[in-house]
Amino acid sequence: MSAIRQIRNTGLASLATLSLLTTGAFAAQATTTATPAADENVTLNLLGINDFHGRIAADGDSAGAAVLAGAVDAQRAENPNTLFVSSGDNIGASTFASASQEDNPTIDALAAGGLDVSVVGNHEFDRGFADLTERVIPRFGDKAGEDGADFALGANVYEKGTKEPALREYAIRDVAGIKVGFIGTVTADVPSLVSPEGIKNLDFGSELEAANRVAKQLSDEDPANGEADVLVLLTHNGSDSTDCGAIAGEKTDYGTLIRDVDDSVDAIFSGHTHQAYNCDIDGRPVIQSHQYGTTLGQISLEINPATFEVAKSTSALIPLAEEDANGDWSPLFEANAEVRSIVDQAVEDSEVVGSEPVGQISEDILRGGEEPGSDRGVESTLGNTVADIHLWATSNKDFAGEPAEIAFMNPGGLRADLLYGEDGTVTYKAAADVQPFANTLITFDMTGKQIREALEQQWQPEGSERAKLHLGISNGLEYTYVEDAAFGKHIKDITFNAEPLNESATFKVAANAFLATGGDNFSAFASGTGHTDSGQIDLDATVNYFKSHDLVSPAPLGRASLAGTDWATVEIDPTQVVVGESAQVSVSGLEQGAELSATAFDGALVVEDIPAADAEGNTSFELAVPSDATLGENSLVVSQIQREGISVDFTVIEGAVAPTPSDEPTEEPSQSPSASAEATQSPSQSPSVSPSNDTNESPSKQPRDKDSLADTGFSASWIGIAAGVVIVAGIILLLIRSRKKNSH
Numbered sequence: 001m002s003a004i005r006q007i008r009n010t011g012l013a014s015l016a017t018l019s020l021l022t023t024g025a026f027a028a029q030a031t032t033t034a035t036p037a038a039d040e041n042v043t044l045n046l047l048g049i050n051d052f053h054g055r056i057a058a059d060g061d062s063a064g065a066a067v068l069a070g071a072v073d074a075q076r077a078e079n080p081n082t083l084f085v086s087s088g089d090n091i092g093a094s095t096f097a098s099a100s101q102e103d104n105p106t107i108d109a110l111a112a113g114g115l116d117v118s119v120v121g122n123h124e125f126d127r128g129f130a131d132l133t134e135r136v137i138p139r140f141g142d143k144a145g146e147d148g149a150d151f152a153l154g155a156n157v158y159e160k161g162t163k164e165p166a167l168r169e170y171a172i173r174d175v176a177g178i179k180v181g182f183i184g185t186v187t188a189d190v191p192s193l194v195s196p197e198g199i200k201n202l203d204f205g206s207e208l209e210a211a212n213r214v215a216k217q218l219s220d221e222d223p224a225n226g227e228a229d230v231l232v233l234l235t236h237n238g239s240d241s242t243d244c245g246a247i248a249g250e251k252t253d254y255g256t257l258i259r260d261v262d263d264s265v266d267a268i269f270s271g272h273t274h275q276a277y278n279c280d281i282d283g284r285p286v287i288q289s290h291q292y293g294t295t296l297g298q299i300s301l302e303i304n305p306a307t308f309e310v311a312k313s314t315s316a317l318i319p320l321a322e323e324d325a326n327g328d329w330s331p332l333f334e335a336n337a338e339v340r341s342i343v344d345q346a347v348e349d350s351e352v353v354g355s356e357p358v359g360q361i362s363e364d365i366l367r368g369g370e371e372p373g374s375d376r377g378v379e380s381t382l383g384n385t386v387a388d389i390h391l392w393a394t395s396n397k398d399f400a401g402e403p404a405e406i407a408f409m410n411p412g413g414l415r416a417d418l419l420y421g422e423d424g425t426v427t428y429k430a431a432a433d434v435q436p437f438a439n440t441l442i443t444f445d446m447t448g449k450q451i452r453e454a455l456e457q458q459w460q461p462e463g464s465e466r467a468k469l470h471l472g473i474s475n476g477l478e479y480t481y482v483e484d485a486a487f488g489k490h491i492k493d494i495t496f497n498a499e500p501l502n503e504s505a506t507f508k509v510a511a512n513a514f515l516a517t518g519g520d521n522f523s524a525f526a527s528g529t530g531h532t533d534s535g536q537i538d539l540d541a542t543v544n545y546f547k548s549h550d551l552v553s554p555a556p557l558g559r560a561s562l563a564g565t566d567w568a569t570v571e572i573d574p575t576q577v578v579v580g581e582s583a584q585v586s587v588s589g590l591e592q593g594a595e596l597s598a599t600a601f602d603g604a605l606v607v608e609d610i611p612a613a614d615a616e617g618n619t620s621f622e623l624a625v626p627s628d629a630t631l632g633e634n635s636l637v638v639s640q641i642q643r644e645g646i647s648v649d650f651t652v653i654e655g656a657v658a659p660t661p662s663d664e665p666t667e668e669p670s671q672s673p674s675a676s677a678e679a680t681q682s683p684s685q686s687p688s689v690s691p692s693n694d695t696n697e698s699p700s701k702q703p704r705d706k707d708s709l710a711d712t713g714f715s716a717s718w719i720g721i722a723a724g725v726v727i728v729a730g731i732i733l734l735l736i737r738s739r740k741k742n743s744h
Contacts, residue, residue, distance in 0.1 A: 383473075
């Protein structure tokens with residue numbers, strides 16, 4: 001077909017830019033509309049989706065299955081020679097209405113919407129190969145009224161240890177007398193994306209080898225092994241880029257596939273990477289239609305029915321919904337009534353399924369803010385808990401990929417709290433409500449320096465809707481920060497597993513697809529490398545986590561903490577504590593739920609069971625001083641994870657604390673007036689010494705007697721005697737000096 005390729009190369013329409021109206025605000029390339037074909041040519045209209053992931057109900061730029069089917073209906077009304085195809089991942093990683101019912105509503109909706117052919121994606125294997133062959137494929141066939149195997153093509157999927165195809169390799173559709181052949185291949189990375197147990201009897205081979213083998217078979221002019229006049233490759237593989245130049249030259253398995261696939265292949269629909277691109281690569285249209293039913297990819301081939309040569313091809317990306325100035329989305333096509341009925345019933349039925357329990361919690365697990373969910377700029381137990389769940393999901397023994405070490409969760413993805421209620425039961429619907437977006441979990445590599453950068457990006461760029469978005473972080477990662485620092489200078493110390501984070505080392509990180517691709521201005525995550533679909537969505541991860549844990553408790557706060565010792569105020573009362581007794585310690589200025597530790601006597605005493613901070617950020621506890629405690633000055637050190645301990649001094653004394661001198665009258669016997677007068681008139685008493693402890697004593701108060709000085713350890717009589725001795729000594733010295741002067 002090299003001559004046909006030359007004709008096509010000279011007949012391709014030029015590419016133009018088409019802006020896709022999606023929340024991601026991305027742009028994709030589109031070709032101009034083809035000039036009407038000559039009467040003798042047949043226009044084959046191919047419409048494609050990829051990575052639909054059970055988005056059956058409309059949600060923002062995801063128009064929903066009914067509108068998707070309506071768009072196909074509109075295209076078929078314009079051109080009956082239209083085929084609707086998918087590049088895989090129709091099911092799996094789905095939203096609650098579909099996932100809660102094993103994705104049966106998605107199968108039914110796509111079949112009713114006229115899906116003609118589909119390749120398998122990695123998510124078609126989520127429940128194992130037996131589920132695919134025994135439930136998914138037969139259900140497609142029953143609902144579509146034809147062979148369901150055409151909805152699960154996989155030319156490079158083999159029985160273990162052989163080259164025997166485990167799935168149908170191709171499908172053929174007759175359009176206006178033209179046999180259109182579809183070859184299906186799936187990324188060879190499937191074993192690292194799904195549970196190994198479910199595919200243990202399969203091998204996943206080279207896509208290029210399989211595609212070329214089947215292409216030659218379908219074009220060898222031997223009717224016994226199948227023949228096609230036009231060939232289309234459906235691959236569940238794609239590029240991370242949207243730049244056609246970069247895609248054409250990328251050194252990946254996908255890049256090799258689209259460059260080196262047999263010339264008999266006339267068009268390529270791709271998927272897996274959730275990107276939107278519309279490219280001409282070596283004279284062949286190569287397209288990917290974003291994700292979730294936001295977009296239809298369209299490739300039109302002008303075919304000579306006599307020679308089956310492709311005279312011209314055009315391609316475009318067609319958005320299915322548009323956003324107005326207020327941020328509201330509306331469909332661009334009328335919904336298909338039959339599919340809408342399927343979707344409505346699925347949503348209704350999901351409410352029943354959603355009441356089923358999936359696990360237990362020990363107490364409320366909440367979003368940030370005085371009213372949970374009101375402040376995305378503070379640490380929350382729910383954010384940290386979900387990060388822990390995502391880390392578990394991408395590192396437990398059943399995870400087929402390289403285990404993650406650190407996980408992050410964006411606060412905007414948390415849309416409901418997990419509430420204890422009457423008995424701590426968490427329902428399927430309650431778990432789904434926490435993360436309603438059915439985001440795929442992605443693993444990728446980041447350096448320690450990039451992790452620091454991501455933590456800095458919690459403080460959002462100037463002009464952002466929110467000044468700060470506090471990331472949930474998984475157990476093991478901790479850091480200190482300065483709230484009012486200059487931009488880019490907030491993060492201070494970072495530790496990982498209690499050791500300083502090595503910023504030159506590389507770590508395997510997990511995050512949902514939104515965050516992993518740089519959502520919410522976290523571009524550091526997008527700058528990571530090796531982004532890989534974990535084969536799980538957040539809801540599945542949460543449900544499986546609950547199934548694996550008898551009781552789930554909230555992750556503690558304090559993984560992020562203010563730098564310095566000004567993070568709380570600590571007071572101890574009394575500051576002089578008698579051995580064997582206690583002092584009350586009060587701590588204020590904490591975040592709600594903050595947990596503390598405390599030690600005294602150089603760590604010899606550890607205070608146990610300090611209550612978590614209440615809603616006002618306060619807590620208190622008793623400091624019990626042992627009967628054998630060291631007397632004198634000591635320190636209490638109050639600490640919080642990743643924060644410098646606050647030291648407060650106290651004194652340990654033996655026996656009762658001595659009373660403080662008081663201005664109040666005492667009950668001791670008062671000195672008699674005559675005794676006072678004698679003391680005042682005594683020639684041996686110093687003028688500066690008063691018989692009273694208070695020289696400003698009110699006349700109404702009686703002077704204390706000598707016993708009132710007992711607390712000083714000195715008696716008034718001794719004061720008089722000492723004064724007399726000093727005076728006598730002074731007189732003797734004067735007499736001696738006088739005699740010496742007279743001798744001169």
